[in-house]
Amino acid sequence: MPPAPELSLPVLMLVVFAAAKLFSEIFERLGMPGLVGEILAGVVIGPSLLHWVTPVPILQDLSELGVLFLLFNVGLEVKSSELLKVGGTAFLVAIIGVLVPLGMGWVILRAWGYGQIESIFVGAALVATSVGITAQVLSAKKMLHEKSSQIILAAAVIDDVLGLIVLAVVSSMARGEFKVIDIGLTAILPIVFMIVMAKWGSHTVSRAVPMLQARLRASEAQFHLAIVLLFALSVVSMHTGVAAIVGAFLAGMSLGESVSKRVHTLVHGTTELLVPFFLVGIGLKIDLSVFKDSSMILLTAIVLLAAVVSKLIGCGAGALSLGLRDAIRIGFGMVPRGEVGMVVAQLGLAMGAVSKPIYGVVVFTALATTLVAPPLLNLAYRQTPTVGD
Amino acid sequence: MPPAPELSLPVLMLVVFAAAKLFSEIFERLGMPGLVGEILAGVVIGPSLLHWVTPVPILQDLSELGVLFLLFNVGLEVKSSELLKVGGTAFLVAIIGVLVPLGMGWVILRAWGYGQIESIFVGAALVATSVGITAQVLSAKKMLHEKSSQIILAAAVIDDVLGLIVLAVVSSMARGEFKVIDIGLTAILPIVFMIVMAKWGSHTVSRAVPMLQARLRASEAQFHLAIVLLFALSVVSMHTGVAAIVGAFLAGMSLGESVSKRVHTLVHGTTELLVPFFLVGIGLKIDLSVFKDSSMILLTAIVLLAAVVSKLIGCGAGALSLGLRDAIRIGFGMVPRGEVGMVVAQLGLAMGAVSKPIYGVVVFTALATTLVAPPLLNLAYRQTPTVGD
Numbered sequence: 001m002p003p004a005p006e007l008s009l010p011v012l013m014l015v016v017f018a019a020a021k022l023f024s025e026i027f028e029r030l031g032m033p034g035l036v037g038e039i040l041a042g043v044v045i046g047p048s049l050l051h052w053v054t055p056v057p058i059l060q061d062l063s064e065l066g067v068l069f070l071l072f073n074v075g076l077e078v079k080s081s082e083l084l085k086v087g088g089t090a091f092l093v094a095i096i097g098v099l100v101p102l103g104m105g106w107v108i109l110r111a112w113g114y115g116q117i118e119s120i121f122v123g124a125a126l127v128a129t130s131v132g133i134t135a136q137v138l139s140a141k142k143m144l145h146e147k148s149s150q151i152i153l154a155a156a157v158i159d160d161v162l163g164l165i166v167l168a169v170v171s172s173m174a175r176g177e178f179k180v181i182d183i184g185l186t187a188i189l190p191i192v193f194m195i196v197m198a199k200w201g202s203h204t205v206s207r208a209v210p211m212l213q214a215r216l217r218a219s220e221a222q223f224h225l226a227i228v229l230l231f232a233l234s235v236v237s238m239h240t241g242v243a244a245i246v247g248a249f250l251a252g253m254s255l256g257e258s259v260s261k262r263v264h265t266l267v268h269g270t271t272e273l274l275v276p277f278f279l280v281g282i283g284l285k286i287d288l289s290v291f292k293d294s295s296m297i298l299l300t301a302i303v304l305l306a307a308v309v310s311k312l313i314g315c316g317a318g319a320l321s322l323g324l325r326d327a328i329r330i331g332f333g334m335v336p337r338g339e340v341g342m343v344v345a346q347l348g349l350a351m352g353a354v355s356k357p358i359y360g361v362v363v364f365t366a367l368a369t370t371l372v373a374p375p376l377l378n379l380a381y382r383q384t385p386t387v388g389d
Numbered sequence: 390m391p392p393a394p395e396l397s398l399p400v401l402m403l404v405v406f407a408a409a410k411l412f413s414e415i416f417e418r419l420g421m422p423g424l425v426g427e428i429l430a431g432v433v434i435g436p437s438l439l440h441w442v443t444p445v446p447i448l449q450d451l452s453e454l455g456v457l458f459l460l461f462n463v464g465l466e467v468k469s470s471e472l473l474k475v476g477g478t479a480f481l482v483a484i485i486g487v488l489v490p491l492g493m494g495w496v497i498l499r500a501w502g503y504g505q506i507e508s509i510f511v512g513a514a515l516v517a518t519s520v521g522i523t524a525q526v527l528s529a530k531k532m533l534h535e536k537s538s539q540i541i542l543a544a545a546v547i548d549d550v551l552g553l554i555v556l557a558v559v560s561s562m563a564r565g566e567f568k569v570i571d572i573g574l575t576a577i578l579p580i581v582f583m584i585v586m587a588k589w590g591s592h593t594v595s596r597a598v599p600m601l602q603a604r605l606r607a608s609e610a611q612f613h614l615a616i617v618l619l620f621a622l623s624v625v626s627m628h629t630g631v632a633a634i635v636g637a638f639l640a641g642m643s644l645g646e647s648v649s650k651r652v653h654t655l656v657h658g659t660t661e662l663l664v665p666f667f668l669v670g671i672g673l674k675i676d677l678s679v680f681k682d683s684s685m686i687l688l689t690a691i692v693l694l695a696a697v698v699s700k701l702i703g704c705g706a707g708a709l710s711l712g713l714r715d716a717i718r719i720g721f722g723m724v725p726r727g728e729v730g731m732v733v734a735q736l737g738l739a740m741g742a743v744s745k746p747i748y749g750v751v752v753f754t755a756l757a758t759t760l761v762a763p764p765l766l767n768l769a770y771r772q773t774p775t776v777g778d
Contacts, residue, residue, distance in 0.1 A: 008624075008627065009450055009453050009454070010457070010620050010623040010624045010627060010633050010636075011620075011624050013454075013620045014617065014620035014621055014623075014624055017613075017616055017617060017620065018617050018620075018621075021607070021613045021617065024607060025605060025606060025607060028606040028607060029606060034606075034607060057446060057447065058446065058447060058450045061398055061447045061450075064398050065398070065402070068399070140608070216414055217414060217417040217418060217423075218410070218413060218414060218417065218423060219529075220661050223658070223661055224406075224410045224661075227406055227662060228403065228406060228407050228410065231399050231400075231402045231403035231406065231407075232403055232407075234399040234403075235397075235399045235400050235403055238397065238399060244399050247399075262654070265651070265654050265655065265658065266654065266655075266657065266658030266661060267658060268655065268658065269612070269654065269655030269656060269657065269658030269659050270658050270659045270662050272609050272612055272613075272655060273616060273659050
């Protein structure tokens with residue numbers, strides 16, 4: 001396929017943003033979630049179909065900024081005290097929600113005749129939830145304050161650490177060495193970081209922000225402080241080993257109660273601009289050529305189904321104490337996978353543990369879950385009395 | 390010099406944004422304009438000094454987005470009816486403000502012993518005002534509604550077309566061919582675009598936006614429409630031959646009276662995030678190595694002085710009918726040069742018409758005017774009764 005033409009920045013911005021909003025509008029009118037339309041806009045204008053746009057570096061960077069601002073924005077709306085309250089349930093949701101997909105992925109690949117290591121890699125790639133899509137759905141439905149939403153967010157943060165541990169385990173297994181201490185050390189830093197931020201972040205920030213702001217001369221100083229904290233915690237988070245979005249979320253949560261309504265609106269502006277680049281970016285990466293090999297279609301369908309069902313069962317089981325309705329909501333909320341699954345698959349490919357076709361299946365599944373989850377979430381949250389969409 | 394280390398996106402965002410705001414704060418405390426601090430932050434963290442950061446593509450893109458949003462934001466605050474009222478004076482300001490720098494640059498280089506073509510190129514590189522810096526100063530001082538500010542903005546738009554004509558003339562001279570008709574054609578498209586937008590843009594948009602918005606389902610639909618118009622007019626503007634920021638400004642101006650206060654705030658959020666990348670981006674490009682050749686120091690100083698004085702005299706003369714105080718304000722307001730001057734110099738370099746040392750002098754001068762203008766503007770706007778800074 002020929003490379004897409006080199007587009008100037010304003011053209012790129014126009015095409016991606018306008019396509020996203022056009023498809024969002026069409027989907028809303030058809031009664032489907034707008035953000036599914038935005039992801040499909042990426043499939044349509046991207047390498048899979050029209051080939052107007054390819055995932056060039058600037059689009060990948062804007063996509064990364066988009067999901068950071070998305071989680072930051074969600075964090076601003078969430079109280080850490082409420083999140084800590086549901087910590088026990090969230091922990092259970094995260095743990096069972098990791099074990100079931102790991103097992104299911106492994107069993108399916110083994111049953112299909114693949115080797116031990118490759119099967120474990122596929123299981124591992126199905127482990128980590130990427131909470132961006134769910135956060136966007138819940139935020140658009142103004143459902144972030146529901147108990148089930150709080151559990152999803154808390155569980156997604158815990159899930160990120162578990163995903164890190166699984167990644168450490170499988171990569172050491174693939175290398176044929178397995179040291180429990182190393183893996184324990186991998187997990188300690190992010191766990192300490194998260195506990196410290198969740199427990200004391202909000203308290204510390206609510207003291208520091210007014211103090212700093214009083215001493216700064218610039219207008220919008222509070223917004224500047226918020227942005228610095230957003231990127232600082234994203235960096236810290238990456239350095240402890242977990243995703244930058246976890247830091248962005250924790251930064252938002254720490255700031256939520258101490259910054260003004262105006263800062264919320266200013267952050268929201270950037271989020272509205274950048275989130276379409278995150279969503280279109282997913283669509284640009286969806287590679288339909290995995291289906292050229294027709295023998296892969298059935299396997300892909302089964303793995304995708306397993307990806308959905310395993311989180312529904314695993315996370316739902318962890319949350320059964322809240323009743324079936326909330327358990328289903330939480331289960332569906334944890335369905336979207338993303339970067340981490342792709343990283344696992346890429347690592348497996350690089351190590352020679354995963355074959356090229358299976359790599360394609362895993363990447364497609366990780367991206368396709370982001371398309372499947374929003375309609376399921378819409379269904380699961382439909383009968384709520386609080387607010388319509 | 391070794392390349393700067395490859396930084397991850399969150400690290401890059403953190404370093405640039407935090408450095409910009411830190412230097413801004415320090416400069417405000419020393420009684421100097423904050424944005425000079427932000428430009429100098431770029432010099433300090435960039436290749437000239439600490440070398441933490443280099444102008445990598447993502448920073449250049451964020452810088453370009455920053456100046457687009459800056460002019461869009463300024464456009465939102467400005468009424469096209471008011472701008473058209475000062476059109477005659479603005480035209481005079483722009484015309485004389487182009488001729489004087491052109492002549493002065495040429496005379497200085499000729500007097501210094503340089504050839505005809507090279508001297509004309511230097512004159513041409515001093516022609517085009519880049520209004521971003523001035524717009525930011527006036528916006529921060531809440532002075533956009535002063536008559537002098539309106540004239541600066543209108544003149545800067547006209548100046549952009551004149552700059553385009555000058556560029557067409559010198560490049561055809563350098564090629565040894567000179568066709569008046571071609572150059573006339575170059576100018577017609579952007580002139581028609583600007584007149585149409587300034588005269589009917591606001592009227593059309595104020596009818597179209599409520600109509601479209603009423604039919605759209607998405608929340609924040611008005612903001613999405615605004616963003617699409619911003620990038621659409623930036624693209625049109627580039628295709629007519631003038632800078633994308635002219636389109637961004639005209640888009641803002643067309644929308645100013647028809648979008649809600651909330652859209653103003655949402656746009657302002659993005660602007661606050663991105664403008665530091667525009668300012669730091671200028672600093673990153675300032676190359677102090679031009680002074681390694683000590684014979685160039687004096688010439689650079691003279692050219693820089695000429696760049697300032699020629700706009701002060703030229704633009705000031707065009708605005709003398711408003712009295713000396715406003716004439717000085719307008720003169721200083723038109724001092725900052727930017728991209729276009731650098732493009733002219735680059736073209737001259739590529740054609741072999743401009744030597745490497747003179748190229749360095751011109752680029753340094755274009756960038757240095759952005760550092761010189763804000764303090765001069767601060768002085769010129771000090772004795773106003775409206776509002777202090």
